[in-house]
Amino acid sequence: MPKDSGIGASPKRREDLRFLTGTGNYTDDINLSGQAYVHFLRSDVAHGKINGIDTTAAAAMPGVVRIFTGADFEGVGSIPCGWQVTDRHGQPMQEPAHPVLAQGKVRYVGDAIAAVVADTAEQARDAAEAIELDIEELPAVIDMKEAVKDGAPKVHDDLTSNLCYDWGFVEENKPAVEEAFAKAAHVTTLELVNNRLVANPMEPRVAVGDFNRATGESTLYSTSQNPHVIRLLMGAFVLGIPEHKLRVIAPDVGGGFGTKIFHYAEEAFCTFAAKALNRAVKWTSTRSEAFMTDAHGRDHVTKIELALDADNNFTALRTDTYANMGAYLSTFAPSVPTWLHGTLMAGNYKTPLIYVNVKAVFTNTVPVDAYRGAGRPEATFQLERVIDKAARELGVDPIALRRQNFITEFPYATPVAVEYDTGDYNATMDKLIEVADFAGFEARRAESQQNGKLRGLGVNCYIEACGIAPSNLVGQLGARAGLYESATVRVNATGGLVVMTGSHSHGQGHETSFPQVIADMIGIDESMVEIVHGDTANTPMGMGTYGSRSLAVGGSAMVRATEKIIAKAKKIAAHILEASDADIELKDGQFSVAGTDKSLAWGDVTLAAYVPHNYPLEDIEPGLEETAFYDPANFTYPSGAYACEVEVDPETGKVTIERFAAADDFGNIVNPMIVDGQVHGGIGQGIGQALLEGCVYDENGQLLSASYMDYAMPRADDVPFYQVDHSCQTPCTHNPLGVKGCGEAGAIGSPPAVVNAVVDALQSAGKDVTHIDMPLTPNRVWSALNS
Amino acid sequence: MYNFEFEKPATIADAVAALGAEDAQALGGGQTLLPTMKQRLAMPSKLVSLSGIGEMQGVCREDDGSLAIGGATTHATVAAEAAAHYPALADLASHIGDPAVRNRGTIGGSLANNDPAACYPAAALGSGATIVTNAREIAADDYFQGLFTTALEEGEIITSVRFPVPEAANYQKFVQPASRFAMVGVFVAKFVDGVRVAVTGASEEGVFRWSEAEAALGASFTADAVDGLTVDAAGMMADIHATKEYRAHLIGVLTKRAVAAAS
Known part of the structure; x- marks a missing residue:
């Protein structure tokens, strides 16, 4: 019987009512008295020297308040990078300055040159057109391998080259890995591209800066996944505003997918300008600006080699990756191709020796940073593609080859620094075979053949590291932040609770799922619990939402705070019931004395906490409010197996996804419906990456896929109904809920399944096709069929 | 969007008069023109809406x-009202853009714009x-003159389009995955x-007739009749979605499918 409340139930998402009825409060809904509007004049060349900016005529245009240029930001800090990677030789990465407005040079199409603040948005835009620019166009570097050649134009003149870092992991393993390759019975090699993507949240970015002259406090409203992180980065490193004079509010946010983690120059600009002008300043990104300026995702070029012994055991793995950083280092950019990618290269397999080399490269393109999965999709894609290729080369069943090499004993320390606590990869594979109906595949293939179509079946596994992360560990790895999470649980006198969480919800449904946990712990109705998030003024310092960390880390903080609440409430109950603390039991919202019929309702105790007439004042304080910070002991390791069935039209090369099945192990699950939705969304984005989405710059750095006319997002008719199962559950051993996280799995696990399926379809027609780069457009598939 | 004047005349004569103003521009459903104006890539002094005529x-x-179709008739209306008379045309109209586009966009607007990928x-x-x-x-054979170029003079309005109704017809559209315009579309x-046989989406010169296929199909209206015929890739468009060769190839595939569907 499915539960109807608490952990394991699927109540409908309470936040959807306001989202779906137009009553949400998004940043663009915020309009402050007297606010002005900013329009950014952006570079239309990818690389150029700024010889002059003449704002004379523009400044005289109607409604113009002030025009800012890079010169106004001399003495203001650089947009900081939150992670420092150390290279193979022990040297820190090259880290260029990133001014709020361009100084001296523009480095990508969309780089902001000037900012016009005016009474209306249209006036600001009109005036921006009247600014006279003298920009000397310079040769641009777009291709990563070209960018690192001697003599290539330099994106940053003060750096030694366009190489941000050359990272080796684990560097000490390199000789042993090379020796294993020399001894291998078989080596499979694959060169591939992990295509550059644009995140495209439904809500474009918005920033509203405000300044209160009376209190000296600055406020930024922003479309952020992590308002405290923005407050720290912008306050401490860019604008020099102490945190007690800076408030960051991220109200309802319409999707993030990673690209709203980062601190952007527009946020700093609006906060800075509001103070300079003593007037609120608002910026709303157009969709065109979003394509040009939101941090992009992925963009790796990789060569991967897998060594096997004569019995088909994986003996070593070696990868060589170029990772695009774009023109500046976005907040977490350096960590994505390194610690979020190299550490996952073991996958689900007991490969004993692994060496990962990553060259991070500056190019004249918009910065690249985390996008749903961040590093883990890139790792999974390479690994699961090369295993599939190896199985074909060896003439063995790809599932059998995987099973043979699965890690089966836990905990398992990989050769790439992480320790998996739990998992059961055979169980998820068994479940996949069942839910995907492998038994019926040959019949379906025959039916497709009758219709002139090629049918293919692709399978892959994945593992990811979620719940980022133990602060001491990430500190050693170069993070310039801790990655704990926080919660304050405030119980009101009449028994209702407010949870102020450092996690941020921008589509994940925290307002529904977090109360389910508390309701179970106390035995009260979920409607008695309210979730508050997104405002640094009324939530404890929190690190925000990304890396599928909210329930595993933020939820754990909430559990810890609630445990403190319950412990204190039991003391109050014990006092009133004249019993020992240890004898008090809490069940179904009732405190009772073990072995007696004496009891008190939850509300009686909460009232006593605030009306402490009969209260142990000598032992405990009045009130019922507790805060906890939770720093995880390890990452969590969700895993699973995915299967995709495609049909390929051999005449046109068009691929259609006929079936898609996912068997995930997320550990314990709070709200199965929300988990289904997260997996559906992730698979949709994975299918988008595999078949449709490709962000393309031309050789001069012009963005060719700059709108929905050329950037193909997946639509409802591009995806099938999914078979999603998460009944395989090996709970996480180190967080109180035993949860692992589910937000990114779909996007991580699905691209290789799609590509494996298309290759299978083509091979079934006798074509010797071993790989096609994503997106698998009809043209590319047709070309492969006819090559 | 820059400022502009707006007029919504009730007669063709008034519309023609209004379009006499310098830099005036006729407005059909606005599905191309308005996004262009929002991008500030067009700046007409005056818009003359044809939707009130x-x-x-x-x-x-x-x-x-x-079958005569008024120039300001929306795609949705054509899809609904032409179905009994000219099913292939109605079907084509029912697959242009999305419902919002079909409820605003007009046949006259589409033909006047002559987007090389339009249906x-x-x-x-x-x-x-x-x-x-x-x-x-x-005549249509004289009307289409290249990318976004037609025989229309300045200020000339498409008031209606008269379609001879064929014995059989079919339109096959292979969509560009992002815009869902025709990457190649073939009307037989x-x-x-x-x-x-008319081909859209493919050529650098815009819509064109594939005369070799017409001759072959005139002799035998079967998909097999197109076998062996090829279109020269040299004149085809190339972009991030499709090469010239691929577009040329698709013309053959879609022509055969259109014939098979029509016969």
Whole structure:
């Protein structure tokens, strides 16, 4: 019987009512008295020297308040990078300055040159057109391998080259890995591209800066996944505003997918300008600006080699990756191709020796940073593609080859620094075979053949590291932040609770799922619990939402705070019931004395906490409010197996996804419906990456896929109904809920399944096709069929 | 968007008069023009809406059997009202853009714009339609003159389009995955006196007739008749979605499918 409340139930998402009825409060809904509007004049060349900016005529245009240029930001800090990677030789990465407005040079199409603040948005835009620019166009570097050649134009003149870092992991393993390759019975090699993507949240970015002259406090409203992180980065490193004079509010946010983690120059600009002008300043990104300026995702070029012994055991793995950083280092950019990618290269397999080399490269393109999965999709894609290729080369069943090499004993320390606590990869594979109906595949293939179509079946596994992360560990790895999470649980006198969480919800449904946990712990109705998030003024310092960390880390903080609440409430109950603390039991919202019929309702105790007439004042304080910070002991390791069935039209090369099945192990699950939705969304984005989405710059750095006319997002008719199962559950051993996280799995696990399926379809027609780069457009598939 | 004047006349004559102003621009459904203006890539001094002109609305079967469609008729109306008379045309209209586009966009607007990837030019050329303007009648063969270029003079309005109704016809569209415009679209129409094949989305010169296929299909209206015929890739468009060769290849595939669907 499915539960109807608490952990394991699927109540409908309470936040959807306001989202779906137009009553949400998004940043663009915020309009402050007297606010002005900013329009950014952006570079239309990818690389150029700024010889002059003449704002004379523009400044005289109607409604113009002030025009800012890079010169106004001399003495203001650089947009900081939150992670420092150390290279193979022990040297820190090259880290260029990133001014709020361009100084001296523009480095990508969309780089902001000037900012016009005016009474209306249209006036600001009109005036921006009247600014006279003298920009000397310079040769641009777009291709990563070209960018690192001697003599290539330099994106940053003060750096030694366009190489941000050359990272080796684990560097000490390199000789042993090379020796294993020399001894291998078989080596499979694959060169591939992990295509550059644009995140495209439904809500474009918005920033509203405000300044209160009376209190000296600055406020930024922003479309952020992590308002405290923005407050720290912008306050401490860019604008020099102490945190007690800076408030960051991220109200309802319409999707993030990673690209709203980062601190952007527009946020700093609006906060800075509001103070300079003593007037609120608002910026709303157009969709065109979003394509040009939101941090992009992925963009790796990789060569991967897998060594096997004569019995088909994986003996070593070696990868060589170029990772695009774009023109500046976005907040977490350096960590994505390194610690979020190299550490996952073991996958689900007991490969004993692994060496990962990553060259991070500056190019004249918009910065690249985390996008749903961040590093883990890139790792999974390479690994699961090369295993599939190896199985074909060896003439063995790809599932059998995987099973043979699965890690089966836990905990398992990989050769790439992480320790998996739990998992059961055979169980998820068994479940996949069942839910995907492998038994019926040959019949379906025959039916497709009758219709002139090629049918293919692709399978892959994945593992990811979620719940980022133990602060001491990430500190050693170069993070310039801790990655704990926080919660304050405030119980009101009449028994209702407010949870102020450092996690941020921008589509994940925290307002529904977090109360389910508390309701179970106390035995009260979920409607008695309210979730508050997104405002640094009324939530404890929190690190925000990304890396599928909210329930595993933020939820754990909430559990810890609630445990403190319950412990204190039991003391109050014990006092009133004249019993020992240890004898008090809490069940179904009732405190009772073990072995007696004496009891008190939850509300009686909460009232006593605030009306402490009969209260142990000598032992405990009045009130019922507790805060906890939770720093995880390890990452969590969700895993699973995915299967995709495609049909390929051999005449046109068009691929259609006929079936898609996912068997995930997320550990314990709070709200199965929300988990289904997260997996559906992730698979949709994975299918988008595999078949449709490709962000393309031309050789001069012009963005060719700059709108929905050329950037193909997946639509409802591009995806099938999914078979999603998460009944395989090996709970996480180190967080109180035993949860692992589910937000990114779909996007991580699905691209290789799609590509494996298309290759299978083509091979079934006798074509010797071993790989096609994503997106698998009809043209590319047709070309492969006819090559 | 820059400021502009706006007029919504009730007659063709008033519309023509209003379009006499310098840099005035006719507005059909606005599905191309308005996004262009929002991007500040067009700055007409005045928009003259054609949507209030009753005599430019609707679908009507003429005495000679042809189907006349008012220039300001939306795609959705064509999809609904042409279905009984010219199913292939109605089907084409029902697959343009999305419901919002189909409820605003008009046949006259589409043909006047002559986007090289639009659907209606293939129908008009493939049917041998007549473009009727406030001033004259123009045969489709003379009307389409290249990318975004037509025989229309400055200020000339498409008041209606007259389609001869073929014995059989079909339109096959292979969509560009992002825009869902035609990456290649082929309209095949079989008349008593011959077959017309019009191709959109593919050529650097815009919509064109594939005369070799027309000849072969005129002799035998079967998909097999197209076997062995190829289109020269040299004149095809290339972009991030498709090469010239791929587009040329698709023309053959879609022509065969259109013939198979029509027969």
